[in-house]
Amino acid sequence: MTTTEYRRILLDGAAVQVVREGDELLAADGRRVRTDRAHHLPPVVPSKVIAVHLNHRSRVAEFGTTLPPAPTYFHKPVSALNSHHGAVVRPEGCHYLNYEGEIAVVIGRTCRNVSPADAGDHIAGYTLANDFGLHDFRDTDAGSMLRVKGSDTLCPLGPGLVTGWDFHGKYLRTYVNGALVQDGSTDEMTWDMHYLVADIARTITLHPGDVLLSGTPANSRPVQPGDLVEVEAEGLGRLSNRIVSGPTALRTDVGAQPTASEEVLSTALGGDWEFRGIRPPRR
Structure with missing residues (x-):
């Protein structure tokens, strides 16, 4: 093709x-x-970005959990959009900004109440995504993932929208400063792209340009200011972003503050971080 x-x-x-x-x-x-x-x-201008929580079997195994009978999702605001070579900002005072290399589905035709067999007719193509997570806010936003996954710059997409791409049997890899840190495949996804589109479109109308993030493999870990994070998939190129530090500290006179609880650490450093001898980043 x-x-x-x-x-x-x-x-x-x-x-x-x-x-x-x-x-x-x-x-x-x-x-x-x-x-x-x-x-x-960003290669597209979506009205919404929807992401699946867990989908890759290696990620499920990493956390020692089981998948629910059907996928669950969260919403990333479009204000989080970023691009190829865009700077990803880790706010001052935060320490647990994790990469998550993913493949993004881009809708091409208005889509509502379609079957998985017909969902492909409503897909324009695919691009790469890095579903960055600011886990310092996981204790307060775990349900909505609003600040965890929706803070400014935390949704790089690109470099381009690729049409005619077959998602079957493709590798998905993430690199930090040139070192391979995630090595997965679309074949380890429990629910494929067509299923995800059909599932969401049962109750939510998807418009041209809308984006669905399809999940990440195992080994999402924190990165530091100065790190270069790249996501690559066969046929989709390589999405590159540099981490930078926010120039000012978060306000302390409003809202919940960043935390480093067991929940934060177990998510940011892997489900069994205590038993791997992994030390949290210096604060």
Whole structure:
């Protein structure tokens, strides 16, 4: 099957959709720019981003748990969107910002009450995602995941939207500073892309551009300011983001403050962190 990769970039001050041709990006008016010189934007403009909690069998095994009979989800606000080469901000005073390499489904046609067999007809294509989690807020936001997964910059997508891509049998890997830290496959997903779309669309209308994040493999761990985090999947390229520190401390006169409870540590450092001799980051 022939694939095509579309990207959105800032070109001469305007947001422009371009097509990748090798090492160049081609705009509809004929302008060209090298991929390594382009100012990337998120490849799509969704009205919503929905993510599945647990899906990859290696991740389930890591936490020593079992999956529910059907997938469960959370919502990432679109204000969390980020792009290829975008900086991911770890707020000052927080310590447990975890990467989660994922494949994102992008809706192409309005979708409501479809079967899994028909869901593929409503998918425009796929892109890479890094479903970053700020686990310092897990004690207070575990139910909604609002700040954990929805804080600004914590939803990088890209580099491009790839159409004609078959999600079966594809590797999914994450690297930190060039070292392989997650090594999974779409074949270890309990619920595939079509199932997830059909499940959500039973009660929530999905519009063109909407994004569904399909889950991460085992070994999500905290990263530090300065780290380069990259997500790669066969046929989708590599999504790269640098971690930076927030310039100011979080306000302390409102709201819950970051914590480092057993719940936070067990999620950020792996389900059996106590027994692996892993030490929490220095505070």
